[in-house]
Structure formats: C-alpha cells, structure tokens
Amino acid sequence: MRTRTAQDEAILTLALPVAEALDMEIVRIRVKSGKVQTVQIMAEKLDGTMNVEDCAKLSRSLSDLLEETDPIAGEYHLEVSSPGIDRPLTLPAHFARWEGFKAKLELDRLVEGQKRFSGQLAGFEDGSVLIDLPNEDETAMIPFDWIADAKLVLTDELIKADLAARGAPSGSDEASGDTP
Template sequence: MRGKTAEDMRLLELIEPVAEAAGYEIVRLRLMGGDKQRRLQIMAERAIDGDMMVEDCAKLSRAISEVMDAADPIAGEYMLEVSSPGVDRPLTRLKDFATFEGYEARLELDRMAEGRKRFRGVLAGVDGDNVAIDLEGEEHTALIPFSWIIEAKLVLTDELMKRGAEVRAARMAAEEQQQTSE
C-alpha cells in the first residue's frame, strides 16, 4: 500500500534507505501523471515521533534529490513533492492501524468480503496480520487481513482534529521549553 505500482515499489526500494538514514519513515510513495508531466509524491514522517514539519520536508527532499539525480530512475522530467501525511492520513503500514486505534477509518479491499469491498468503522487495533475494525451496525469486531487492504485512510472527525491540535500544542510547548533552556 505504500506504493501502488511496480515502478512505485522500485522507487521505494531506492529511496527508503535514504529516508531512514535521515531519520524519516516513508508513509506512501506515488509516481503520478503521464509521460510529460509526472509528479513523485512522497508522504513521510519522523521516525522518532511521527511528526513532519516544513523543515523536515525540505531536508528529506534534498536527501532524496541527491539519490534520484545520481540514479536517474525516472525517464523524463518529474516534480518531487515531499509532504506530511496530514491529519486524515493514509494508513499504509500495519502499525498505523494500531497507532490510530479508536479513530474512524475507511478501508478498501482487493476482493469482496461480506458482499462488499469498502468498509468504514472505528479501528480496534491489530490481531497478528489482521486489522481489527468495529463496523457500524455490527455486533462483533471484524478482522480483515492486512494483505487484502489496497487503500485505507483516516476519516476527518472532531476526535481526529482534537488529536491533531493536542499533538501540535505539545510540540509547540516542547519547542518553547527548549528555547527557554538555551
């Protein structure tokens, strides 16, 4: 899910070690567009705290650009875009489903399950290689194999917005405390 196509996966193999060495984790990579106007979109976060500031995007972009210029894995011109996954982020790794337990998400599967491919509910963590989700109107928690999920994203809710505000407030307080102690 972090990459959609075979080309995405090759680029991920090239770029991921660079991101990890710089202290970041790639959440999702997509090479989009046709032959003339392509865009390499990389969503990443700091490995240490899951945050991603503008300065982090610039730092990671520079590191990736060096490797991309040397390896030249994309034919023609492209634009590199490095960003934060955002508040209503994609869920691309099994650990994301555990991290965001208790928040609402939308899942799309690569096959039919219970007569449908799309599900919406509250994440209930993980169980082995399965994503646990409490579906609206269902009595029991559903377990969906992670390998069946082709797209997953948090739903923008008041609870998720509150979490985002709390994370920003904590980060600002930590930065202010650091500046005071210097």
C-alpha cells in the same frame, strides 16, 4: 500499500535508507503521470510529526539520489509532504497507532458483497486489521493483505488529538496540519 507499481517500489527501495538516516518513515509513494510526471512521497518523522523544514530536508536528500540513479523515465517533479491529518494507513503499525479513530478501508476483493468499509479502528492482530463496523456486534478482522487503500476519516476527535499532539490549545482554530 505504500506503493502501487514497480516504479513506486523502486523509488521506495532507494528512499527508505535516506529516510531512515533522517529518522523518518516513508508512508506512501506514488508516481503520477502528466506532461511532467510527479513523484509524490509522503513521509513523517518517527515521532509522528513532519514540518516544512523536514520535508525540504528529505526532498534535498532524495533529489541527488534520484538524479544519480534515474529510476524515473523522462522529466519529473519531486513532491515531498507529510501524510496530513486524514492520513493514509499503509503499514500494520499505523492501524495499531490510530486505534480508536474512524477509518475507511477499501479491499482488493469483495467481502460479504462489498469492498469498502468504514468504522472505528480496534488495532492490529495476527496479520489482520481490527475494525468495529456500524451495526455489527463483533469486531471485524480484515487481513492486511486484502487492503488496497486505507485512510483516517477527518473527525472532531482526530482534530483534537492532532492539536493536542502539537501542543495547541483544544479550542484553537488551527485545525489542519501534521499528524501526532
């Protein structure tokens, strides 16, 4: 889920060692088309934080490499950002890390007549995302390989956890920013 296309995957292959050297994780890569293509890279430090300086450091490190290897045909703009508070969930570890928080999942196939599910994450086990769905008695197990897209849902609980992780008082007006 970190990538969607072969071009995204080629950029991920180049970006992973650069990010790892900076103690960062690549969360997602997307190349967006337009007059000038945009290469969007979401990343975070291994402690779950990512500030503007960290984004700039990764961007500078990747810029030279992308210019040198030229995996993108034509002109492009590089955009490096944090995943944000309502972040995408792209790796198995993300589902375990964000256990207890509400998430939306979109599958690549129909399951019981639907592709979209929303509920409280209950972890990750045996290659499956565990999620407690509304009006269901048992925790659903959705194979990770079936998930096309997943992200956290912005809730008061998520905002409180984010503020606490950043050391902000829980009554703070500072309700957006980097993830814990």
